[in-house]
Amino acid sequence: MSETVRKSGHHADSIPRGVLFGAGALLIFAFSMAFYGRSSDSGAVHMPQAQPYQTLRLFFTDQADGGIAVTDADSGAVLSMVAPGTNGFLRSTMRGFAHARMLGGIGPQAPFALTRWNDGTLSLIDDTTGRRVDLDAFGPNQSASFAKLFPAAKAPTR
Incomplete structure (x- = not known):
């Protein structure tokens, strides 16, 4: 015969006091x-603030054929078609920036700033809206589409 001991009452399903x-x-x-x-900031790792190394002020202009002209705002030279x-x-990055400007009632008069930082990263900044996109966050192939504009600024094509 086996007997099962069953607890009943107030303490039937309680957790032991030591565990609590x-x-x-x-x-x-x-x-x-x-x-x-x-x-205390104990164990925190602080990276030095990156400084701008090179900045291009750029206009991105839609063309009638669906292309985009990338123009140096300072020299007026077309850097890329x-x-x-x-x-x-x-295209999608610039579409996002244009949408932010449209929502703010801002026109295309102000250039965008493409900045290469001293740590090698790239950012696209719109000072009129305060929007900034760190292009390297999308991978090297994606940021390369903007990075190639820096050599083009030294030898513009028309």
Whole structure:
């Protein structure tokens, strides 16, 4: 004969008191360590702020055939002609910037700033809207579509 001992009443499904104290102590310890880490900056890694190395001020102008003319705002030289239906990353990036300007009621008069930082990264910045896209976040193939504009600025094509 086997007898099953069954608890009944108030303490039938309770968690042992020692386990509760242990869990509470663990929570208090975890929160106190998190607070200490945030308030003391302990273990934080700080990267030096990148400085602009080279900046191009650019206009991106839609063409009648569906292409895009990329023009140096300072010299007026056409740096690149993006053929219709090509360079989807450049097109979609500029479409996002144009949309932000349209929402803000801002026209195409101000150039965009393509900046190469001293750590080698690239950013496209619109000072009129405050929008900034770090192009390297999309991978080297995508940022290369903008990076090739820097050598073109030294030897413009017309």
